[in-house]
Amino acid sequence: METKTSGSSLSKALNMLNHVCTSPVPLRFAELVDLSELPKATAHRQLNTLLEHGLVRFDEHKQAYYPGYELLALAHRTWANLDIRDVAAAPMRDLWSKTQETIHLAVLDGADVIYIDKLESPKSLRLYSAVGKKGPIYCTGVGKAMLAFLPEDKQETVIAAQSFIRHTDHTLITPQALRVDLQQVQKTGISLDLEEHEMGIKCAAAPIFNTRNEAIAAISVTAPAFRTSDQTYEEMKVQVKHAANTISKRLGACD
Template sequence: MSDTAQGDGTVGKALDVLDQVAGFGRPVRFSELLDASPYPKATLYRLLQTLTKQGMVSFDPDRSAYSLGVRLVRLAHRAWRQSSLAPLARPQVDALSRTLGETVHLAQMDNAQVLYVDKRNAAKPIEMYSQAGKVGPAYCTGVGKAMLAWMPAEEQERIISQQSFHGFTPTTLTTAEDLRAELAECVRRGFAFDNEEHEPGIICIAFPILSGAGRVMGGLSITSTTTRHSLQSLQTMVPTIRTAVDRIAEDVENWRFPDEIKERA
């Protein structure tokens, strides 16, 4: 059971069930949900009925299966426009993709995970895990470490405490102590690396997107392969990436807090 479900009563439980339906990635039968659910049969059924009535879940009587509802599509579209960096960052992401010819990732922190909100493939695309809309681990991705490194200490510790520290590759950081040391190095360096820590052969350089007050709004990375680049060669892109990141931060802050920007001017 998620922390949300434990702490927020019926609403938290309903959201937990919604996450469970989404997690299957396909229409799912009640029996499958029940097998994986922490809730009794009657409670799960009641929550599904409520979600269905509200359009958050749809039920196909022919297949006796539940799937995500159309109302979620509307909400997701509005959330993408209002809360995601993607629409505002698109011009800079496009320009970086054209200029550097490598994969560009734009991400935000979703609880203790990295949520990829936009992606541009390299001129010569490479197969990798990340896709817009997917979540990934914070402790072994470039954008995850870039965002973590610049967070306030208390928030950083909260997220570190929720990491699984699974060893995906021989270079994955697998302890909180190693991660803290790496985050301090990121701040000293000014950016983060992914040194084949999530996927073999995949490396990246990543920067935090910071507000004028230093608050982490997101992260951006340039990702390549060890056959095309080294961590050292990726550093030659730093000035170009930093300029793009600064422009994204300015555009986002101007859009979110226009009155404050005018007052400071």
């Protein structure tokens, strides 16, 4: 037999690439042969293929292999083409199953939020939101979740563009009140809408980060106040943050 292990040529190359990328120190050829359990000729052929495609690089001085720069280019193109809705679909469904309440996925659109996906609660509930509909940033959970993690100059630009219309008795209607709330969001990683946009409606939201740790979206769970005890709301906070972290990791965000 040609190899000590079975599998296609692609499997062997990917296995070799995995060893190069996950090793805490650069590996020499002999070390890669041992780790991959491939004959030297096969290991050499697989490494040459990876080198040709820029997926690994070889340092002549250290006689060791490193991850190739083409991996970064591939990652960038992959992240650029990802549809956040596809990435978020399974965590959204899991959050919906656990809470049985309405789940929203939203992104920023200038000075507004726009809802790009929604899972309706199986229980009776009528909400302002709808897929494709815009909403205010300053009094929605998803809006504040993203706004809190914008760079300071961009955050101030967005705050200056807010209307601060009073939707309910609980709406934050001044920039300073909003900034105080955003500081709390930064500390906890959770944004709350305590009947700020619609009376009788509570929401817990969390930001979704990309590989550059930019808050590019937010996910929320929304429920009527009469169904939301203090304990239920605490559970919602934990669950929505877990869902957001899961989506962020899928997008390559750092812990």
